[in-house]
Amino acid sequence: MAKPFLILQLRPETEAADDEYAAFLRKGGLTADQTVRIRLDQEALPENLRLDDFAGVIVGGGPGCVSDAPDKKTEAEARIEQAVLSLMPEVTERDTPFLGCCYGIGILGKHLDGDVSKDAYSEPVGVSDCKITADGVNDPLLDGLPENFQAFVGHKEALQALPEECVHLVSSPTCPFQMVRYGQNVYATQFHPEADGDGFRTRIQIYKHRGYFPPEAAAELTEMCAAADVHAPERILRNFVERYR
Numbered sequence: 001m002a003k004p005f006l007i008l009q010l011r012p013e014t015e016a017a018d019d020e021y022a023a024f025l026r027k028g029g030l031t032a033d034q035t036v037r038i039r040l041d042q043e044a045l046p047e048n049l050r051l052d053d054f055a056g057v058i059v060g061g062g063p064g065c066v067s068d069a070p071d072k073k074t075e076a077e078a079r080i081e082q083a084v085l086s087l088m089p090e091v092t093e094r095d096t097p098f099l100g101c102c103y104g105i106g107i108l109g110k111h112l113d114g115d116v117s118k119d120a121y122s123e124p125v126g127v128s129d130c131k132i133t134a135d136g137v138n139d140p141l142l143d144g145l146p147e148n149f150q151a152f153v154g155h156k157e158a159l160q161a162l163p164e165e166c167v168h169l170v171s172s173p174t175c176p177f178q179m180v181r182y183g184q185n186v187y188a189t190q191f192h193p194e195a196d197g198d199g200f201r202t203r204i205q206i207y208k209h210r211g212y213f214p215p216e217a218a219a220e221l222t223e224m225c226a227a228a229d230v231h232a233p234e235r236i237l238r239n240f241v242e243r244y245r
Contacts, residue, residue: 002245003055005035010062010080010103012041016206020060023194027234028058028241040080051090056097056185056244058237059084059104061192063210066106067117067157085111095183097244099141099237102155105180105188112182114163118156121175125154125204125213125221127228128172128191136169136179141187141239149232151178151191152200152225154212158190179236187240193233197225 007024011017017039025032036054038045051057064077073081084104088111091098100108109116127150136142159177162168170179170189179189192200201222208218 002034003053004033005030005241005244006051006054006057007035007037007060008057008084009037009039009060010041010064010084011039011060012063012076013206016203017041017060019199019202020194023196023199024058024060024237027194028237030241040083041076044079045083045086051087051094051096056099056240057087057091058240059098059100059107060194061102061104063207064103065118065157066103066110081107092182092186095185097240098186098188099193099240100188101194102153102190102192105159105177105190106157108180108182108186108188109159109163112163112166114166115160116157117160118158119160121158121160121177122156123153123158123175123190125152125200125207126224127151127230128153128174128178130170130172130178130191130233132170133168135167139167139169139181140243141181141236142169142179143239144235145232150228150230151189151193151233152195152228152230153191154200154203154207155190156211185244189233189236191233193236196230196234197228200225 009017084107106116166180172178208215
């Protein structure tokens with residue numbers, strides 16, 4: 001029997017978490033029984049968790065920032081961050097298939113002692129113009145994507161420099177490090193590969209008071225999401241699942 005994928009979610013808002021999970025299933029070509037879903041806002045990682053039991057790990061996005069000072073993080077944000085970080089030594093040492101989406105690039109960067117901060121490269125909720133780098137052209141997770149594509153973004157912190165031993169796969173004018181790889185199987189994106197217009201419209205309503213954009217801009221952003229033609233990034237999820245299934 002094929003191993004399931006471990007999906008770790010960080011969002012404390014049930015509507016947002018459910019929508020994100022449904023997108024992972026739909027865009028990855030997965031069914032619920034092919035995954036183990038853990039909402040870290042509600043439960044801890046099992047003490048007997050073994051990464052060998054899973055085909056790969058997918059980490060979703062969330063409102064927390066790894067670069068925030070400890071006294072600026074809620075108890076839940078600190079607990080979630082520690083839970084995901086606790087897996088990273090084994091993930092990177094054993095080159096376990098891993099795909100971190102948005103928050104996940106901060107986790108990978110922090111684990112690798114990279115520079116993750118709000119100094120530069122934050123992107124408001126919207127669409128980013130992404131470009132596959134020379135090193136990304138032949139990467140299997142980018143197979144089938146055009147050299148230039150658009151992706152949904154919305155983040156306060158970002159990698160300020162490429163961590164050691166990472167390969168730079170995708171860039172954009174507003175945020176250079178949109179996708180990186182460590183080893184052969186550990187990936188992270190700053191953009192949301194699972195997001196489409198419907199999903200981002202849902203998140204705009206949920207997070208309009210969380211500092212990503214002025215609340216009065218919600219209607220305009222919702223219209224932007226409806227008009228955006230964003231489809232290429234979801235191929236990354238499908239490629240990840242098909243490669244490691």
